[in-house]
Amino acid sequence: MADKTATPVIFISYATSAISRKPLTNASSSAEKIAELNSDAEKQLKIAADYIEKCGYHKRDEELAELQAVLRGERKFADLPPRV
Helix, strand or coil, X not given: CCCCCHHHHHHHHHHHHHHCCCXXXXXHHHHHXXXXXXHHHHHHHHHHXXXXXXXXXXHHHHHHHHHHHHHCCCCXXXXXXXXX
């Protein structure tokens, strides 16, 4: 039987990577790139949320909520607690 707990972690990791990218230096393309990265992160977080709900793996609920708050602009990624 497959490890159901690993899947949400993978999607949260992808979303974290997209959210935490360094600011872009080219101002003309940065707004487009930021929108693209946010879209990617939003998709990954949606997938993670769905897997968490289906698998009942609510150990990641807090981390998911933190990343969703970053996407909504309510928090800064740099202010989140470190995760191992």
